Structure formats: structure tokens, C-alpha cells
Amino acid sequence: MTCQESAGRPHLTVAVDASTYARWTLQWADADRPLTGDETLYLRAERTGTLTPNLYLVEREGRRVPVNLARYGLKEGRSEVRIPLREFKDDQGKTLAFDQITGVQIVFEWADMAGELTLESLRFDSVWEEPVAPSAQAQELAEGLQMPEGFAVAPVADNLLQMTQIEFTPEGEMLVSLQGGRVWWYVDDDGDGQYDRRRLYAAGFTEIVGLLYDPEDGAVWIGGRGQLYRTADSDGNGVADERSLRIDGLPWGRHQNNGLTWNPDPDPFSGEPGHHWIYFGLGSTDDLVVGGELNATILRFPRDGQGQADLEVVSRGVRNAYDVVWAPVPVDLDNPDGETRWQLFASENGPDFNDAPDEVNHIRWGHHYGFPEQFGPVEDGVDGDPYSGPVYPVTAHASADGLAYITNPAWPPAYRTLYVSLFGEVFSPEPVGHIVERVTLHPETTAGGTTYRGEPSDFIVGLNRPLPLAVAPSGDLIVGDYATGVIYQVYYAGE
Ligand SMILES: [Ca+2]
Ligand SMILES: [Ca+2]
Ligand SMILES: [Ca+2]
Numbered sequence: 273m274t275c276q277e278s279a280g281r282p283h284l285t286v287a288v289d290a291s292t293y294a295r296w297t298l299q300w301a302d303a304d305r306p307l308t309g310d311e312t313l314y315l316r317a318e319r320t321g322t323l324t325p326n327l328y329l330v331e332r333e334g335r336r337v338p339v340n341l342a343r344y345g346l347k348e349g350r351s352e353v354r355i356p357l358r359e360f361k362d363d364q365g366k367t368l369a370f371d372q373i374t375g376v377q378i379v380f381e382w383a384d385m386a387g388e389l390t391l392e393s394l395r396f397d398s399v400w401e402e403p404v405a406p407s408a409q410a411q412e413l414a415e416g417l418q419m420p421e422g423f424a425v426a427p428v429a430d431n432l433l434q435m436t437q438i439e440f441t442p443e444g445e446m447l448v449s450l451q452g453g454r455v456w457w458y459v460d461d462d463g464d465g466q467y468d469r470r471r472l473y474a475a476g477f478t479e480i481v482g483l484l485y486d487p488e489d490g491a492v493w494i495g496g497r498g499q500l501y502r503t504a505d506s507d508g509n510g511v512a513d514e515r516s517l518r519i520d521g522l523p524w525g526r527h528q529n530n531g532l533t534w535n536p537d538p539d540p541f542s543g544e545p546g547h548h549w550i551y552f553g554l555g556s557t558d559d560l561v562v563g564g565e566l567n568a569t570i571l572r573f574p575r576d577g578q579g580q581a582d583l584e585v586v587s588r589g590v591r592n593a594y595d596v597v598w599a600p601v602p603v604d605l606d607n608p609d610g611e612t613r614w615q616l617f618a619s620e621n622g623p624d625f626n627d628a629p630d631e632v633n634h635i636r637w638g639h640h641y642g643f644p645e646q647f648g649p650v651e652d653g654v655d656g657d658p659y660s661g662p663v664y665p666v667t668a669h670a671s672a673d674g675l676a677y678i679t680n681p682a683w684p685p686a687y688r689t690l691y692v693s694l695f696g697e698v699f700s701p702e703p704v705g706h707i708v709e710r711v712t713l714h715p716e717t718t719a720g721g722t723t724y725r726g727e728p729s730d731f732i733v734g735l736n737r738p739l740p741l742a743v744a745p746s747g748d749l750i751v752g753d754y755a756t757g758v759i760y761q762v763y764y765a766g767e
Contacts, residue, residue, distance in 0.1 A: 273380070284389045286323060286380050293381035298394065299330075300374055307357065309370035310513050312400040312472060314393065315353040319346060321387015323380060329360050329368055330375035337362050338379070350392075354400055356454070358476020365478060399511055400472040404458065406430050410758045417734040417760070422684070424765040425732070428750065429458060429467060433757035437483035437531055437740045439492075444745040447485055447492065448752070448759070453477035455492065457510065465746075474503055474512040481594075482552055484532035486575070493550065495529050498522035500550075500573065518577060523564040527555020527621070531595035531674075531740075535572070540598070540614040541586070541637050548574055551586065551616065553593025559624050560644045568643050570596060570618055570635050586616075589641035589659065590633060593618040595741070599677035599690060601724070605713060608685045615724070617663070617690060619672040622647065624699040629665035630672040632692055632711065634724045636660065656720020663690075663711065663726040670705030671695035674740045680747030683764045689713055691731060691749060693738035708732040708741070708751055732762065 273286045273294035288294050315327070325346075326338040337360045344353045358367055376394065406427035414427045434451040441447070446458040446467065455474045458467040473492065482495025492512065494501045500519035503512040522529055534547040542549075549572040557563030570586040570593060577583070596619075600612035620631040620641070628647035635641075642650070642659040650661035666672040674693035681688075689712060694705030710731040713724045732738070737755035744750050749762040 282391045284378075284391070285387075286389065287386040288380050289384050290382055293379055295380075296378045296391075297330075298376045302374065306371035307373050307396060308513065309357050309367065309476075310511050311357050311396040311398050312475075313353075313355045313357060313376075314395050314397050314400075315341075315346075315355075315391070316350070316393040317346065317353070318350045318390040318392065319348060319387060320389075322385045323387040323389055324383065324385055325378045325380045325389070327355070328377040328379060329357070329373050330377055331368055331372040332374045333372070335368065336375075336377065337368055341378075354397075356400070356472060356475035357396075359453070361476070367476065399509055401469055401510075404429060404431075404467055404470050406758070410756075413753075413756055413758050414760055417732055419732055419762060420687075422764055422767050423762055425760050425762045428744075428759040428761050429470075430756075430758045432456065432752065432759060434754055435740060435752045435757065435759070436481050436754070438742040438750055438752050438759065439483050439485045440742060440745055441485055442487050442745075446759075447473065447483060448740075449480040449483040449494070451479055451481070451754075453480055455480065455483065455494065455512075471510045473505070473510065474515075477501075479528070481528060481530050482532040484534065484550060486534075486547070488547060493532055495519075495532055495552065497528050498524040500529065500532075519573065519580060519583070522554055522580065523557055523567055524555070525557035525563065526559060527557070527567075527592040529554045529571075530593060533596050533598060536598050536600075536614045540616070550575065551596050551598070553590060553596055553618055555592030555621070556643065560626075562644060568592075570616075586637060587635050587639045587641060589639075589643045589645075590618055590620050590631075590635075591623070591643040592621040593633075594621060594671075594673040595619050595675040596635070597675040597677055597690075600679060601677075601713065605715065608679075608688045609681075617675055617677070619675050619692060620662070621671055621673070622666070622668055624669070627668045629662075629668050630670055630694075631662035631666055632664060632672055632675070632690070632726070633660070633662050636721065636723065639720065655716075655718030655723060660718075660720055660723070661725075663713070663724050664728055666692070666694065666709075666728070667704045669697045669700035669702070671698065674738065674742075674751070676741035676743050676749055678743065678747070678749055680764070682747065686712070687764070690726070691741055692728070693735075693741050693751060695737050695739055695754065706733075706735055706738065708735065708738055708749075732760075 410427035410430040484493040616635040696705035709728040711726040
């Protein structure tokens with residue numbers, strides 16, 4: 273390797289083979305302002321040839337952790353590469369002591385490679401922000417979707433592969449979690465309803481499947497892998513700089529703790545005022561094995577809670593509730609404009625290796641929804657003794673996941689109801705799901721009280737892997753496609 277500098281830019285000419293390495297090092301004395309870990313490393317470089325180097329961050333005492341630059345977008349020609357510091361993790365998943373970082377290395381190692389690399393810019397940004405606009409490809413995907421007469425769809429955002437949850441602030445800003453551990457925050461600067469830029473709010477979580485914005489204090493709750501974090505942006509730059517681990521060590525395996533929602537005010541089960549409780553499902557640890565006392569349940573956790581001891585079990589026998597939603601269901605379902613009562617619904621993924629159905633359940637306090645003893649509908653009249661039946665049995669292996677309840681007065685009354693995303697088969701060879709279903713509810717009087725049964729119908733067809741559902745500030749349905757990374761808004765355009 274040779275390194276020549278021109279106009280302050282290191283220019284590396286490298287040829288190594290599988291038995292050796294070449295290393296470029298940049299080192300600095302203790303910084304006035306040490307790194308915190310919330311920064312994003314920015315590298316602009318120009319590359320020729322076959323160079324696929326690793327970039328290491330190096331602590332003062334020499335401990336270092338790499339990422340592969342190609343994985344972050346270093347390619348032939350000019351590239352801009354951005355790497356959140358919390359995504360530098362060692363084999364055990366441990367991050368660095370960020371305030372001890374005093375060096376960067378670019379290492380060409382243990383592979384045949386040759387070429388040139390010019391380092392044009394290398395810095396640490398406290399905020400990673402970029403302009404956004406849905407691509408032509410997202411528009412094309414939207415045009416391929418089919419919905420009932422009168423409905424239309426538009427792409428809201430894209431470039432969100434493996435998205436897991438979508439949240440909105442009361443001001444209409446949008447938060448999106450990616451399974452790989454990032455949370456993006458979308459902002460509409462000019463108020464025209466189109467997002468203009470997005471900011472990386474948080475990164476480095478091992479897996480995110482639960483996301484919840486707190487309208488009272490602006491905190492963002494992030495869940496997955498048996499953990500629940502409360503994060504906050506205390507210095508107002510739009511990037512999380514506080515993270516407190518509120519729940520740790522929930523038993524998880526095949527499934528984990530999933531989608532989060534606040535109680536309606538006051539809490540319909542226990543009456544506390546304000547948004548005091550966070551509701552979520554914790555799945556079973558295995559296909560047909562519950563796991564621990566807290567698995568295969570719907571749980572709730574107080575916003576000031578600290579640790580598992582503050583959890584309350586709402587209901588049991590739900591194999592894996594990917595999402596829960598509080599829905600203002602009309603007391604008289606034939607009169608959607610009349611009085612409403614809050615009802616809790618949860619999706620449920622059925623077994624992978626038998627053909628019992630997935631489910632959508634109407635969650636009542638203390639009820640048992642059957643898993644792993646009983647699957648699918650129960651005989652009407654004995655509901656709740658001992659098991660309660662689903663709103664409807666969902667096609668086996670379709671993976672009932674995201675939930676949203678639409679009340680938008682601009683939608684025809686029959687469409688102001690519950691919606692479920694069906695991600696589609698994972699272990700079963702037969703294609704099922706890949707749609708969003710509308711569920712028509714009707715009340716059912718049972719031994720366990722009044723509950724709901726429902727009939728599904730196709731609402732959005734043509735999706736790849738629909739997963740998160742949400743309600744837009746406009747009241748329209750939002751659906752995120754995990755496999756294409758596109759978020760769509762479905763609205764009623766009229767007859
Ligand atoms: Ca805008
Ligand atoms: Ca901040
Ligand atoms: Ca059940």
C-alpha cells in the first residue's frame with residue numbers, strides 16, 4: 273500500500289492477497305468533546321478496483337470493532353457511507369466505550385483485492401438527516417395494489433426495508449422502526465402532507481418490533497428481545513441521547529415482546545386517568561410451548577414502571593400477538609356515529625407446524641384464548657369457560673400481524689372498522705396472506721359477556737409482505753410493506 277496526500281485527501285493505492293493486510297490509521301489526541309455514541313460516522317470516498325476494506329473504530333487502549341464498508345454502501349466510483357456508531361458491535365454484540373474512541377482505521381485484510389481509494393471526507397455527525405421523496409418505483413408499486421371501489425393509495429415513504437412498526441406524533445410526524453435496530457423520524461417542513469426529510473432518531477438496537485411515541489413527554493419506547501427501553505432526546509437535536517432499560521430479561525425465543533400501545537384515557541380496564549399503561553403482547557418461546565409465566569400473554573406496564581415486577585397480565589393463551597390496538601367500537605354497530613366504547617384487540621400468529629388458524633382476538637381482562645390447548649373458534653355460549661374464542665379464525669400460516677381501527681368519517685360506514693395485515697407464509701410452502709383484511713364486526717353474547725365476532729374480506733391485495741398498520745393523522749389507513757420498504761396511505765377518493 274502507498275498513501276499519497278493531495279489537497280489534504282489521502283489517496284491509497286492498495287494490492288493485498290488472502291495472506292496479508294494493509295492498514296491506514298487516523299488517530300487524534302483526546303477530543304474536547306468526546307464521542308457519545310449517538311453520532312453517525314460519515315465517509316465520502318472514491319474507489320476503483322476491487323477494494324472491500326473494513327473500517328474500525330479504535331479505543332485509546334487499542335480495543336477496536338470493524339464494520340464492512342461495502343455493506344454500508346462503499347462501491348465503485350464515489351460513495352457516501354454513513355454508519356451509526358452504535359452499529360459498531362463486536363462478536364458478543366458489545367459496543368465500544370464511545371468516549372474512549374481516539375482513532376479510525378481502514379483495513380484491507382485477508383482477501384485478494386487491488387485498487388485505489390481516495391478519502392475525501394471523514395467526520396462524525398451528531399445528526400444524520402436526509403431529504404426524502406417517494407421514488408418512482410414506490411409509485412409503481414402503489415399503482416399495482418387493488419382495493420375496493422372508491423379507495424385509492426399513495427406512497428408515503430420508501431427505503432425502509434424490514435420495517436416493523438409505524439407511529440405518528442400528534443403533529444403528524446412519523447416514526448418508523450426497522451427490525452435491524454434503527455428508528456427513522458419523518459418531518460414535513462412545509463405542511464403540504466408530504467414528508468420532506470428524515471432523521472435517524474436512534475440506532476444500534478439488536479432487534480426492534482415494538483415502537484411507541486409518548487405524546488405527553490416526547491419519549492419513544494422501543495421494544496424487542498425481551499427488553500423495553502424508554503428513549504428521549506434531551507438536548508433537542510432530534511436524536512435520542514437517553515435510553516433507560518425499563519424491562520429486561522423477559523423470556524423469549526421463537527417470539528418476543530411486540531407492538532406497543534397506550535391505554536385510552538381513562539384506562540378502560542382499571543380507570544386510571546391519563547395514558548398510564550403500555551399494552552403489548554409477549555409471545556411463546558416455542559411453536560407449541562408457552563415458555564414462562566409471562567409468555568403467550570397480553571401484558572401491561574406502567575409508564576413509570578421499573579422492571580418485570582411492574583408488569584400485569586391482562587390475558588393468557590395468545591401464542592404471539594404481534595400487535596394490539598384499542599378501538600372505539602360503536603355500542604350500536606349499525607350506528608357508527610353513535611356512542612362508542614373502547615375495546616382491545618390483538619392479532620395472534622398460529623402454530624408453524626400444524627394447521628391451526630391464526631387469530632384476531634377481542635382481549636378481555638383475565639380471559640384465556642386457548643394456546644396451546646385449544647385453537648380457533650369455541651362453541652358460542654361457553655366463551656370464557658375456560659377458553660375464549662377469536663373474533664375470527666384467520667387463514668392458517670397467513671401470519672396475522674398489524675392491526676388498525678379506522679374511524680375516519682370520510683370513509684363509508686362499512687369501512688370504519690378493524691383492519692389486519694397478513695404478512696404471509698414463512699414456514700408453509702403454500703402462499704397465503706400478503707393482503708390487508710377488513711373485519712366486519714358484530715356483537716356476540718356469551719357466558720363470558722359481550723364480545724365480537726367478525727367476517728374478513730380482502731381490502732388491499734397485491735402487497736408483498738404487509739406488516740405494520742397505523743392510522744395517519746388524516747384518519748386514513750397506513751400500511752408498511754416489510755419486503756419492499758414502502759409505506760402506503762389508503763384513502764377514500766369517492767365514487
Ligand atoms: Ca412537505
Ligand atoms: Ca439528542
Ligand atoms: Ca385461540
